[in-house]
Each structure stands twice: as structure tokens, then as C-alpha cells.
Amino acid sequence: xxxxxxxxxxxxxxxxxxxxxxxxxxxxxxxxxxxxxxxxxxxxxxxxxxxxxxxxxxxxxxxxxxxxxxxxxxxxxxxxxxxxxxxxxxxxxxxxxxxxxxxxxxxxxxxxxxxxxxxxxxxxxxxxxxxxxxxxxxxxxxxxxxxxxxxxxxxxxxxxxxxxxxxxxxxxxxxxxxxxxxxxxxxxxxxxxxxxxxxxxxxxxxxxxxxxxxxxxxxxxxxxxxxxxxxxxxxxxxxxx
Amino acid sequence: xxxxxxxxxxxxxxxxxxxxxxxxxxxxxxxxxxxxxxxxxxxxxxxxxxxxxxxxxxxxxxxxxxxxxxxxxxxxxxxxxxxxxxxxxxxxxxxxxxxxxxxxxxxxxxxxxxxxxxxxxxxxxxxxxxxxxxxxxxxxxxxxxxxxxxxxxxxxxxxxxxxxxxxxxxxxxxxxxxxxxxxxxxxxxxxxxxxxxxxxxxxxxxxxxxxxxxxxxxxxxxxxxxxxxxxxxxxxxxxxxxxxxxxxxxxxxxxxxxxxxxxxxxxxxxxxxxxxxxxxxxxxxxxxxxxxxxxxxxxxxxxxxxxxxxxxxxxxxxxxxxxxxxxxxxxxxx
Numbered sequence: 001x002x003x004x005x006x007x008x009x010x011x012x013x014x015x016x017x018x019x020x021x022x023x024x025x026x027x028x029x030x031x032x033x034x035x036x037x038x039x040x041x042x043x044x045x046x047x048x049x050x051x052x053x054x055x056x057x058x059x060x061x062x063x064x065x066x067x068x069x070x071x072x073x074x075x076x077x078x079x080x081x082x083x084x085x086x087x088x089x090x091x092x093x094x095x096x097x098x099x100x101x102x103x104x105x106x107x108x109x110x111x112x113x114x115x116x117x118x119x120x121x122x123x124x125x126x127x128x129x130x131x132x133x134x135x136x137x138x139x140x141x142x143x144x145x146x147x148x149x150x151x152x153x154x155x156x157x158x159x160x161x162x163x164x165x166x167x168x169x170x171x172x173x174x175x176x177x178x179x180x181x182x183x184x185x186x187x188x189x190x191x192x193x194x195x196x197x198x199x200x201x202x203x204x205x206x207x208x209x210x211x212x213x214x215x216x217x218x219x220x221x222x223x224x225x226x227x228x229x230x231x232x233x234x235x236x237x238x239x240x241x
Numbered sequence: 242x243x244x245x246x247x248x249x250x251x252x253x254x255x256x257x258x259x260x261x262x263x264x265x266x267x268x269x270x271x272x273x274x275x276x277x278x279x280x281x282x283x284x285x286x287x288x289x290x291x292x293x294x295x296x297x298x299x300x301x302x303x304x305x306x307x308x309x310x311x312x313x314x315x316x317x318x319x320x321x322x323x324x325x326x327x328x329x330x331x332x333x334x335x336x337x338x339x340x341x342x343x344x345x346x347x348x349x350x351x352x353x354x355x356x357x358x359x360x361x362x363x364x365x366x367x368x369x370x371x372x373x374x375x376x377x378x379x380x381x382x383x384x385x386x387x388x389x390x391x392x393x394x395x396x397x398x399x400x401x402x403x404x405x406x407x408x409x410x411x412x413x414x415x416x417x418x419x420x421x422x423x424x425x426x427x428x429x430x431x432x433x434x435x436x437x438x439x440x441x442x443x444x445x446x447x448x449x450x451x452x453x454x455x456x457x458x459x460x461x462x463x464x465x466x467x468x469x470x471x472x473x474x475x476x477x478x479x480x481x482x483x484x485x486x487x488x489x490x491x492x493x494x495x496x497x498x499x500x501x502x503x504x505x506x507x508x509x510x511x512x513x514x515x516x517x518x519x520x521x522x523x524x525x526x527x528x529x530x531x532x533x534x535x536x537x538x539x540x541x542x543x544x545x546x547x548x549x550x551x552x553x554x555x556x557x558x559x560x561x562x563x564x565x566x567x568x569x570x571x572x573x574x575x
Binding site for chain 1: 430431432435436438439442443445446447448449450451452453454
């Protein structure tokens with residue numbers, strides 16, 4: 001299988017601090033790939049560089065064979081990479097439906113067609129009944145779902161999810177996992193997620209990359225990665241090994 | 242059941258709108274010349290407020306120097322008329338691109354170099370002040386001694402050259418206000434309108450949704466400037482005199498934005514309701530004071546301040562959203 005996303009020796013330095021240090025990995029088309037690691041490991045920085053929110057100091061990021069390093073966020077989205085935000089940012093004063101319609105208008109010029117697409121996605125994310133509510137009135141789990149719906153509406157080939165399970169109850173997590181798995185299975189959508197909730201990572205990901213202090217310390221299938229001594233040490237300390 | 246079927250909401254709104262339009266259309270037969278002048282002023286501010294609202298209410302870009310587009314429209318059309326005998330409607334065709342180009346320059350400088358929020362607002366003031374000082378020294382349009390349009394007798398209305406009595410001007414500004422309302426409604430429901438709202442709500446999230454925010458902010462400034470320029474053309478031909486100090490002054494810019502802020506930023510009816518409330522009440526106050534023979538300079542400004550204070554404290558969304566809920570026409574999107 002060819003790689004849809006390839007990250008090659010990417011680094012990000014903030015003055016003296018090296019947040020991400022020569023990280024390389026590839027995400028195959030159709031895969032669900034998770035990036036895990038303790039707080040401050042550089043996951044969100046890595047994610048922001050792929051999404052175009054910040055440019056890497058070094059290294060090359062390629063999507064579908066084309067370099068996208070340093071492109072602005074909107075250009076990256078138009079190429080087919082959609083994201084959610086760790087701290088959710090729906091358009092607060094707009095209705096749920098309008099939020100998703102805006103995403104769907106990226107590749108559609110007809111508002112009615114975009115609205116129809118938004119309805120399909122809202123039904124998929126269990127938000128259809130709340131479509132006339134203002135986004136600001138939704139609960140956190142609903143806002144997370146709304147972000148996923150809006151990102152999906154832009155018609156991405158790669159979906160970036162930044163801690164989309166954080167703050168969800170176990171049953172809500174399972175529901176989100178089921179939805180994402182179904183979308184991945186039915187449409188072949190590639191998903192790259194940053195996640196703290198291991199329950200979700202184990203259930204979703206086919207491959208896992210572990211970051212610690214900005215460097216990649218392990219990569220592989222989820223079952224083998226969680227048994228890796230380096231990973232256990234980074235999470236639980238040297239005594240646990 | 243308290244909830245009304247959804248279809249009723251736009252219907253009620255349409256009936257109310259039709260009734261308001263009917264009253265406004267027949268107004269010249271009902272009220273005297275003084276009240277027509279007041280209505281002209283109200284509609285003028287409703288029109289200019291609607292134009293400003295495209296930038297602020299839709300795309301979230303605060304312009305505190307909108308008088309620059311009024312002034313440019315006024316001066317372009319008036320200069321063409323007095324110097325070359327070109328009529329106001331052809332003058333408008335020249336004023337629109339001039340205002341839009343000016344908006345494009347301000348927008349480009351701000352958006353390309355990341356000037357946003359309060360700093361953007363200050364930039365718009367700076368440009369309006371540049372224009373005021375520049376026109377004060379522009380001898381081609383008589384600099385600070387002002388540009389005067391030849392006044393003709395009122396009896397004869399010449400719509401093509403905009404020479405005539407208040408009733409003609411009243412219908413012109415009424416038509417313009419209706420057109421601006423219709424244009425804004427179309428824009429708000431179009432793809433561009435949705436992208437503007439996204440930018441207003443959260444620019445970073447808008448970018449993450451693939452929206453080229455630079456481009457759409459540029460459109461907002463240019464459309465708003467172009468629409469505003471007609472207010473200037475109207476101003477020039479209605480008042481027949483132009484002084485840089487008056488048309489480009491910061492107080493002019495503030496007058497334009499008070500209506501939509503009081504009526505409700507971002508809504509289609511807000512600028513209209515705001516203009517009626519503000520200008521209507523201010524003129525009433527004027528009349529009452531005149532009846533009692535009281536002459537207080539600056540009373541209008543104090544009154545504007547009180548209105549603004551009241552709205553900011555009691556109705557931060559503006560008057561219209563609250564009124565709309567009362568009338569059962571709150572279905573207006575956003």
C-alpha cells in the first residue's frame with residue numbers, strides 16, 4: 001500500500017526548546033493511525049504542523065505524493081486534510097446545521113446541496129435532532145461530534161482528530177469509536193488521531209506511534225506497542241519496567 | 242402547544258415587511274415635508290448601516306472609518322457633475338470602483354500583514370483621516386472651502402440628474418434601502434455569506450475548514466465599500482454641498498455604525514430598526530425641545546450616548562432580536 005501521508009525527519013524548535021525532534025512516519029491510505037504519548041510529548045505540535053497551523057523548522061511533510069510543508073491551513077484543507085481542535089472551536093453563534101453546511105460548501109457551490117450533505121453527516125454523528133440549536137448551547141460531547149461532522153463535510157481523504165475522546169464518558173467513547181470505524185470501513189477514509197484514551201486507541205488504531213520528549217520511541221501494532229519497555233517506562237517511570 | 246409551525250415564522254415576517262413597505266410607500270401622501278426629511282435621514286442611515294453591516298455584522302471586520310467610502314462616493318459624483326456635467330447615476334458607476342479600490346487597499350494592507358481586531362479598526366480611522374486632510378488640500382474639488390452643486394427650483398423633479406424636491410429624494414433612498422436589504426439577504430444566504438459568518442465566528446476554525454480567509458475578507462470590505470459609496474452620491478445631491486471636514490469626519494463614521502449597533506449587528510433588520518429608533522427618537526426630541534423653545538447644542542449627541550448605553554447594558558444583541566421574538570418573527574436566521 002502506498003503512503004497517503006508521509007512525515008520525514010520533521011522537527012520543530014521554539015527558540016531553545018525542541019518540541020518535535022526528527023520524527024518520521026507514514027500513514028497508509030485507509031489506515032487508522034494513532035499518535036500517543038505523555039503530556040508535553042509534542043503530539044499537538046506535530047499535529048499542528050501537518051494541519052498547517054504552524055510550519056516545521058526542518059523536515060518534509062508530503063500528502064498524496066505532494067509536499068505540503070509550510071502550506072497555510074486553508075490550502076491544506078482544500079487538498080484533503082481536515083482537522084478537529086483539541087479545544088473545540090465550532091462557530092458558536094451559528095446553528096449546528098450551518099456549522100456543518102459551511103464545511104460542505106468547500107467543494108460545493110450550491111447551498112442547498114451543501115445543506116443536504118450536512119444533514120447526512122449530522123444523522124451519522126447523532127446530531128440531526130439538534131441541527132437547529134446554536135452550537136454554543138451544545139454539551140461538550142456534542143460539540144466534539146459537531147467538529148467531526150464539520151471536518152468530514154469538507155470531504156477529506158485524511159481526517160486529523162486531536163483528542164476527540166477527551167472528556168467523553170466510556171459509553172460516549174464507544175459510540176464515537178463505532179462511528180469512526182464505520183466511516184473508515186465504508187468510505188476508506190484515512191484517520192490520524194492523537195489520543196489519550198487508550199480504550200479508544202486499542203479499539204480503533206491499526207498502527208500506533210509513541211512520542212516522548214519530542215522523539216518517536218516506538219511504532220507498531222497497538223498490542224505490541226503497549227508492551228514495549230520504552231513505552232511503559234515513558235508512561236509509568238523506570239521502576240515499572 | 243405553544244410552538245408554532247416553522248412555516249408561520251417567515252410568513253408573519255413577510256406580512257409585517259409588506260405592511261411596513263406599504264406605509265413607507267404611501268408616506269408622502271400622509272405626512273408633511275418636514276417628516277419626509279426626517280424619513281430621508283432615517284432611510285439614509287438605514288442604508289449606510291446596512292452597508293457597514295456587511296463588513297462587521299457578516300464578516301466580523303470592524304470599520305470605524307466608513308465615512309471614507311461615503312466621502313469618496315460623494316466627491317467622485319459631485320466632482321464629475323460640477324466639472325464635467327456627468328449625471329449622478331453615471332457618477333455612481335465611477336464612485337463604486339473608486340470606493341471598492343480604496344476598500345481593497347485598506348483590506349490588503351490589514352489582512353496581508355495580520356492587522357486585526359482593534360488595530361484594524363484604528364487603521365480604518367487612519368485612512369478616513371488621511372482622506373479628510375487630503376481633500377482639505379485638494380484644490381480640484383475646492384479644498385476646505387467646499388464643493389457646491391447648483392441648486393435648481395424644487396417644482397421640477399429630474400430623476401436622471403437628481404435635481405428636485407424631497408419627495409423624489411425620499412423615493413430614491415427608499416428604493417436604495419430596499420435594494421440594499423435584498424442584496425444583503427441574498428449575500429447572507431449564499432456561499433460567500435456562510436464563509437463570512439465562519440470568519441466572523443472563528444477565523445482559525447474557518448481556515449481549518451478550507452476557507453481562504455484573506456480572499457473572503459477582501460470581498461467583504463470591497464462589497465461594503467461599494468454599497469456605501471451610493472450613500473455618498475445621495476448625500477452630495479441631497480445636501481448640494483460637501484466639506485471634507487463634514488463628510489470624512491470621525492463623527493460621520495460613528496453615526497453610520499450607531500444604527501446597526503442599536504438595532505442589532507449581523508441581522509438584516511437591525512440597521513433599519515436602529516435607524517428608525519435612533520434618528521426617529523432624536524428628531525422627536527428635537528421637535529419637543531423646539532416647541533418649548535429650548536436650544537441645547539449637542540443634545541442629539543448626548544441622546545445618542547444614552548441610547549447606546551441603554552442598548553449595551555440592557556440589549557447587547559440590539560433592539561431587533563428582542564423585538565423579533567416579541568413579534569414572533571424570530572425565525573430570521575442569525
